[in-house]
Amino acid sequence: MTKYRNFPMVPRVVFGQGCFKQLGEILLPKRKSSEAPFIFLVDDVFEGHELINSIPLLFNDQIIFISADEEPKTNQVDSLVSQLIQSYTELPSGIIGIGGGTLLDLAKATALMLTNPGSASEYQGWDLIKKPAIYHVGIPTISGTGAEVSRTTVLLGPDKKLGINSDFTPFDQVILDPDLTQGVSTEQWFYTGMDCFIHCVESLNGTFLNAFSQSYGEKALELCKEVYLDSLSEEDSRDKLMMASWHGGMSIAYSQVGVAHAMSYGLSYLLGVKHGIGNCLVFQYLEEFYPEGVALFDQMREKHQIKLPKGICANLSDTEFDTMIKVAMSLEPLWENAVGKEWRKTITPQKLKSIYKKI
Incomplete structure (x- = not known):
């Protein structure tokens, strides 16, 4: 009998103009405790933008602005993971990526590496991840990469550019709000x-x-x-x-x-x-x-x-x-x-x- 790949898909997706406003309602049931924050990785082009005022922060939730000028790197992921582990007594309730492919890939990789030991560079390849990621959400602000739906997170490592391809990589939730893609050059x-x-x-x-x-x-x-x-x-x-x-x-x-x-x-x-x-x-x-x-x-x-x-x-x-x-x-x-x-x-x-x- 032929053995076919049993691929995971994003289990939940909401689409529509203005649906970003539902983010707070979507995240609330996923919050583990007041000590387990949601971490929002956001493209720094939105710093000072009205979008930031719409992010539903509670307790010790944190926004981390990240430049998308360069491709995401394994050492960048390692640094983010280390920062989060040292800053909080509990693992985050979730990682939310807001931006283009760079931010979405960083969010996926960070969520994976919070539960898998070692450096992200050790997992560049196919099916090397052994433990599920923490809850992670993708919110694209530009369309085209497909990072919101794929089972890979593409990273530049010390030796190669290669994705962490795994069944645990896809987002748990994606929010597709076309309004967020306005203003792109x-x-x-x-x-x-x-x-x-x-x-x-x-x-x-x-x-x-x-x-x-x-x-x-x-x-x-x-x-x-x-x-x-x-x-x-x-x-x-x-x-x-x-x-x-x-x-x-x-x-x-x-x-x-x-x-x-x-x-x-x-x-x-x-x-x-x-x-x-x-x-x-x-x-x-x-x-x-x-x-x-x-x-x-x-x-x-x-x-x-x-x-x-x-x-x-x-x-x-x-x-x-x-x-x-x-x-x-x-x-x-x-x-x-x-x-x-x-x-x-x-x-x-x-x-x-x-x-x-x-x-």
Whole structure:
């Protein structure tokens, strides 16, 4: 008998404009005691913003502002966990991440590492976490990464950029309020939305494709086309991109991403390039793998007048190229999904270097 993966999903989700206001009501039954606070990890762009006044603080709850300018790191998670353990007599009642993919990944990782010993870097990989996380909630303020629904939390470690992939990683609760995505810059809206679009292209063209991932991937792709190629109202665009992100994240639960994500991890690890723009920088040169997807990407980029940076890899040494290539090629499930079990026959260091040199 074939053994199928029994994947966890987010058990509770609320969607709708203004639903963030229900956060206090949602958290109250989850509070363990007055000594067990809720910890809110919030993107520091919201410091002084009216959103902060809407966070339902009680007792010794704490807001920790975190910059999303850099990718989340394993030592950052370790530092947060240590800080929380030293500050309180009880484990927190829960961790709430409010922001984009960086904040959502930090919230997931912190919730996991409060119950699992050692450093976050020891758990970068598949199914290494042994104990359930504490209660954790994801509240995206930008749409596209799929971090709100995925079973991974992507972290930059001392040796690699790799997710903590586990059945205990997904959020216990997600709040999808399209109103929270207002005010995002055009560039950020594009780069993060393209993360979702590229998820879908890689999933739908992968060898791991099945009816489950296809149904979600096709819906997410359709929504991305509407958002980035049609003329929607701002309100419709926010609603639909938020659902595209959700469906895009679900599409890879039972499949995988592919070439752009693998190579983007190399850029992030070496150069600190943020995930969304990294995917775009790589994807523009992947006609060989995703011809239809790249053609659509070019249309979307032209419509929104997005100019991608050039010369990112122009002055790198051979050693630096080798570092990026090593990181990218270590992500074996992504390459197997993209090319098949015999991927090493066609995906060589020379091939990857030729693509990186164009960026």
